[in-house]
Amino acid sequence: MGCGSPLRAYAINPDYSINVGRFDPAWTKDPSRQTKAQEDVLRTRGRPDFVHVKWSDVEDIVDKSTMWRIERAQGKRAGEGRESWIYLDRGEEVEFPSPAESRVKPLSDKLRQICKMGDPQRIEVLPESRRPGGRVEKWTYYNMGYIFTFRDGVLTDTVSIPPLPHYRNF
Numbered sequence: 678m679g680c681g682s683p684l685r686a687y688a689i690n691p692d693y694s695i696n697v698g699r700f701d702p703a704w705t706k707d708p709s710r711q712t713k714a715q716e717d718v719l720r721t722r723g724r725p726d727f728v729h730v731k732w733s734d735v736e737d738i739v740d741k742s743t744m745w746r747i748e749r750a751q752g753k754r755a756g757e758g759r760e761s762w763i764y765l766d767r768g769e770e771v772e773f774p775s776p777a778e779s780r781v782k783p784l785s786d787k788l789r790q791i792c793k794m795g796d797p798q799r800i801e802v803l804p805e806s807r808r809p810g811g812r813v814e815k816w817t818y819y820n821m822g823y824i825f826t827f828r829d830g831v832l833t834d835t836v837s838i839p840p841l842p843h844y845r846n847f
Contacts, residue, residue, distance in 0.1 A: 686700055686701055686704040686728070687699060687700045687701060687704070687760075691741070693795040694795045694796045695730070695732070695739070695740075695741055695744050695796060696729065696730060696738050696739065696791050696796060697727040697791055697792055698727065698728045699727065699728075700724065700725065712776035712777070713777050714773050714775070714776060714779040715762075715773065715779075717779065718779050722767075722771070723764075725762035725763055725764055725771070726764060726765040726792065727763040727765065727792050728760045728761070728762060728763070729761045730759070731759040731760065732744050732759075737785070737787075740800060760773075763784060765792050767784075768783060768784045768789070769783065769784055787814075787816075787830055787832075790816065790832065794818055794821060794823075795818075797816035797817055798817055799815075799816070800814055801815040802814050811828065811829050812829055812830075813826065813828050815827075819840070820844045822838050822840030823837060823838065
């Protein structure tokens with residue numbers, strides 16, 4: 678996958694998440710690795726907590742099978758060059774539409790959840806019965822014992838289930 682290559686400022690642990698990664702500790706010591714916009718954000722906001730790797734133009738969050746399908750279709754790492762920075766405590770995601778521009782937006786509930794607990798083992802997408810065209814997603818973390826319900830991207834419910842600590846998602 679090339680996630681740990683020397684050109685990358687971050688590493689992705691696929692056992693935790695393919696959607697977010699952690700920055701290399703020495704990354705901010707090499708200013709040649711940042712664009713002007715990234716330098717400005719680092720100076721004003723400090724070091725980000727996570728990097729959000731965007732594998733798809735359509736979806737902000739993908740599962741492993743979708744990522745592999747995108748990689749096979751494009752013949753290279755699909756998320757290359759399309760990252761945003763996450764400031765978890767501030768609840769912000771900073772996007773970089775160009776090397777000289779940054780854009781701040783509120784951190785989504787789904788992305789916040791991935792930062793805290795990694796990618797879910799199961800995502801179930803259901804039609805929204807209360808509102809036509811709406812979307813309900815149930816994210817199950819078998820290993821930690823939780824099911825989170827998102828309605829149109831907003832966390833609306835958390836249910837505890839018996840954890841299966843050795844559960845592996847293949």
